[in-house]
Amino acid sequence: xxxxxxxxxxxxxxxxxxxxxxxxxxxxxxxxxxxxxxxxxxxxxxxxxxxxxxxxxxxxxxxxxxxxxxxxxxxxxxxxxxxxxxxxxxxxxxxxxxxxxxxxxxxxxx
Amino acid sequence: xxxxxxxxxxxxxxxxxxxxxxxxxxxxxxxxxxxxxxxxxxxxxxxxxxxxxxxxxxxxxxxxxxxxxxxxxxxxxxxxxxxxxxxxxxxxxxxxxxxxxxxxxxxxxxxxx
Numbered sequence: 001x002x003x004x005x006x007x008x009x010x011x012x013x014x015x016x017x018x019x020x021x022x023x024x025x026x027x028x029x030x031x032x033x034x035x036x037x038x039x040x041x042x043x044x045x046x047x048x049x050x051x052x053x054x055x056x057x058x059x060x061x062x063x064x065x066x067x068x069x070x071x072x073x074x075x076x077x078x079x080x081x082x083x084x085x086x087x088x089x090x091x092x093x094x095x096x097x098x099x100x101x102x103x104x105x106x107x108x109x110x
Numbered sequence: 111x112x113x114x115x116x117x118x119x120x121x122x123x124x125x126x127x128x129x130x131x132x133x134x135x136x137x138x139x140x141x142x143x144x145x146x147x148x149x150x151x152x153x154x155x156x157x158x159x160x161x162x163x164x165x166x167x168x169x170x171x172x173x174x175x176x177x178x179x180x181x182x183x184x185x186x187x188x189x190x191x192x193x194x195x196x197x198x199x200x201x202x203x204x205x206x207x208x209x210x211x212x213x214x215x216x217x218x219x220x221x222x223x
Contacts, residue, residue: 032209043214091209096141096160102152
């Protein structure tokens with residue numbers, strides 16, 4: 001079993017839709033959690049960190065469930081420009097190893 | 111402000127050849143990383159350097175060596191390239207805390223024939 005797992009998708013949604021991604025992690029000592037966005041043939045870029053209390057940035061909401069060991073990303077009012085691969089990342093407690101999921105591909109269509 | 115700069119952007123090697131991927135960051139970050147990305151596998155950590163003067167193995171270190179030349183630069187060397195090392199390589203850096211988010215370079219697309 002991979003340490004960080006994501007549904008690979010692809011998710012095909014119309015503009016304006018709400019879409020949710022989940023990511024599970026197996027190491028209960030994990031302390032830091034992130035969502036990255038990666039456009040085709042580009043480098044990953046930080047979308048948002050995920051805090052224990054949940055956090056929101058515009059149309060994007062991230063949540064953490066430590067008991068069930070998963071993080072989620074909700075995108076509201078999807079835009080064509082949201083089409084990308086979304087990577088979840090988990091940092092093991094006390095160390096420098098950030099482990100990534102394989103990514104979930106999102107296509108937003110007009 | 112360039113952030114993280116990697117060279118080269120593309121490289122084709124023959125099996126057995128060697129090469130060094132260069133990475134430099136200008137964000138005064140202490141920690142630097144090398145990842146490889148393969149279809150369906152996501153990003154996998156090859157080596158990292160928590161601070162200048164230290165390096166440690168990641169998930170997939172076999173076939174690679176690294177050098178933390180100074181605080182800014184972290185290079186990745188393939189001594190004898192194999193087709194299994196065909197991949198996209200990303201260098202990244204982060205702040206002092208091990209749980210800080212990563213800033214990535216543009217990547218190096220390497221093909222080994």
